[in-house]
Every structure is written in C-alpha cells, then in structure tokens.
Amino acid sequence: MATMVSLRALLAVLLTLTAVAAQASLSPQYKRLPDLRHRAELENAWTAKRLATVPKLLKRYGVDAWLISQREYAEDTAFRSYKPATTFYARRRTVSLFHANDSSLAGSPNPITWIDITPEVWTDLDRVLEAYEPDRIAINDDPTGHIAFSDGLHSGERKAVIKALDKKWVDRFTTIPLIAIEFISYRVGGEGPEGQLFWYRAMMENVWAMIDEGFSNRIVTPGLTTTTDVEWWFREKMDNMNVTTWFHPSVTRYRAPMVDMAGHDHSIIQPGDMLHVDIGITALGMNTDTQHLAYVARWDGEHVPDGLKEGLRLANRMQDLTLEYMEEGKTGNLVLREVQEQMAHEGIVGKVYCHPIGDYGHAAGSVIGFVDHQEGMPVIGDLPILAHSAYSIELSSSYLVDEWGIEIPFQQEEDVHWDEDSESWKWVYGRQEKFHIVKWQPTLVNQAV
Ligand SMILES: *[C@@H]1O[C@H](CO)[C@@H](O)[C@H](O)[C@H]1NC(C)=O
C-alpha cells in the first residue's frame, strides 16, 4: 500500500511538473480553420449529437414536448443552437416541436419542423399533438424576466400560438428554464478533429497568437501607436484569419499617474505602460473570450516590475480558487461566496465575474458574479453550474503596485471546458502566467521620455 501511495504521489508530482513545463513553454501558433464547407459539416454533426440528447433532457424535466415558434428575424434564442449550419435565420414562420421520441413520435425527426406562413401550420401541428397526446409542453416564456435563453418566444408570436392552438394544448404549456439552458449550453464531447473541443482549442490558440503578435514590436511602436490602432489591428487580423467576433476588442493602458504627461494623447502607448486586452472570436458556431496583460519596456532588457508580476500572480491564484470551488450542481452565487471567503482568508482583494460561453459569448447558464454585482445575481446566479458546458473564467485582482504608488486591477479571462474523464474544468488552451512584453525600441519619441 505504502509503495502504491508513494508511486501515486510521485505520479502526481510528475504530472504537475509536466503541466507546469507545458504552461511555461506555451508558444501559440496560428492555426488554419477548415474551409467553410467543412466547417458546416462539422457544425451539423455537432448539432445532430446535441439533438440526440433531447428525449432524455425532456424526460429529466418531466415534459413530453418542447414547442418553439418564431418568424424570420424574430427567432427564438434557442434557434441558433439547433438550426442547420447553412441556415442563418428562421424562414417565414418556423415552428419546431421537440419530443421525447416515444409513443406515436418514436423514431420521428426531432424536432419536427414546419416552415409555413399560412394557418395550415397550426392544423399540421394540431394533428401531430392529437396523435402524440403530450401531457406537458414546454415553451420558452420565462416568467422571471431574467433568463434570456428560456424566454425566446416573442410576445406577438405567443399570442399567435395561443390564438391558433386548441385550448387543451395551451393549458398544458409550462416553462422550465433549464430545458433551454441545458440544450444551448451543451458542448459536444470527444477529442480529435471531429470534436468541438479540438477546434475550440485551435480558435483559442489563434487568439493567443493574435495577442502575442498584437502586443509585440511588430504592431506596437511605443510613443507612436495608439490603443485604438491595436484594437483595429486585431479586427483586421480576425478578418485575415477568416473568423469574426461577438464584440469589438478593447485595449487599455495603465501607468503610474505621475508619469503621465499633461496634454499628451492618452491613447498613445508609452514605455512603462501595462496594457490590457479583452478579445474574443467567433467561428464554427462557437465563441471565445480572453483577457491578457502586457508590459511595455522602458529600456533594452527591462524586466516587468515586481508589483505588476504580483498582481498577475494574485489573479492566477483567484483562477485556481474559482476552478476549485466551481463544482457541478452548485449555484454560481454559492461559488462566488466561497471564492470570496477564501480570497479574504488569503488577503486577496479582487472581483469575480465568470460566465458560460459557447453558442453565445455570454452563453446560457449560471453566472458567478457580475463585475459590478459582487453580492451575486438574482435568478441567473441561482441556476446550477452545468457539466458538459464551457465557462469564461473572468476576474481581476486589485493590487497596490509599489513602483507606481497606485492600486490597479489585474484583469484576466480564459475559457475552460468540461473534461469528461476527470469530471472537472480544464483550460481550453492555457492561462497567462507571464506578461507579454513590448520591447524597448530606440525611436525619437522614446528618447524624449
Ligand atoms: C428514437 O426512437 C427510435 C425508435 O424507437 C430509436 O431507434 C432511436 O434510437 C431513438 N432516438 C433517440 C435519440 O432516442
């Protein structure tokens, strides 16, 4: 037994060392994504796998059917999570009946979808319901007014459905927010190039490669380049990489207040700055969200000031704590409180504001704090953390930088995926443990500083 324990301990140490070594040597490279046609094939295969979970999902929440009705440009929030990759909007009136794959509907397509602007769509639906006889029919009409993902039934469409359908079916309507949330947040498992994670990781590596390049002398000339220049460089780079985004990237600079020269353009990146970027991309029906930090050296070979390094280290510690407490089934609000208690215990000051990520950038599921609501969030913070989803671990430590004489936030954001084998969260690509460095350049402007 003793030998086994020590072997296991040795293995754990080795694994940790390997992980640390892997982390230290992360050197992201640009990865080509498949061409659009191949992307559509992959996406459709993932959607099929997600749709196969529907019968169990409905049974778990005690409903027999889930009805989604929408018109072109007034789609239900769940639409993008089940549409074919080559469909961009719902056409005309698109009515989808998801079912539990039993009795008269066993083996039928799931969902059964009608695309029809005439009243015939309702008689067709009614005929199927008569044969299927569902006792409870879920609709996306969230009564709390807090959960967008289970509230996709537009108000005019709801009236149309209620007017058209037999009262007997309307009486069987119910809203169970977790049905839409579980469906939308579900990540298709499996490693390898057929899996979602394989390409999600490639997307994330591309983001890291973009930040590496964007926060380097290739793009930034201290004293000349503005933060806006870098933001637009990121946007153009995404275009060249054949990806889009779900938010305009933001680049911000931090520096000691007394160093800032009056009358200077505050957006010009200067030696001695700490730079922050918040950036995400969209491709293959997936979204990423990342925040990193960089330091702009003041002379050749200058190291990152210790105060800045300490701020990042504390943010890394907060990431560890979040992943440690973020167990499946707990509410986001509970995880938030537990992380905050442990932070207080360790004397760390900061904010935690993590969100699910996937088909949407701010995706379906429980949130762990909002940046301006550190007391937790009603309703969406009380949802359970779901396995088989992905999260953006977004947070910031707040640290008094001795060298600068001010306290500043050290914002970090990295995405994690649910690991089926260990039943825990793993970084999709990695996390930032070292500052990106914009090296010193002997420009005229620098010499004036
Ligand atoms: C649906 O039912 C058919 C027929 O019983 C069965 O072959 C199929 O595997 C079921 N599909 C799912 C996703 O449960």
Ligand SMILES: *[C@@H]1O[C@H](CO)[C@@H](O)[C@H](O)[C@H]1NC(C)=O
């Ligand atoms: C982007 O797409 C174009 C056109 O298909 C292709 O020539 C180019 O190599 C692609 N770039 C990347 C980085 O995948």
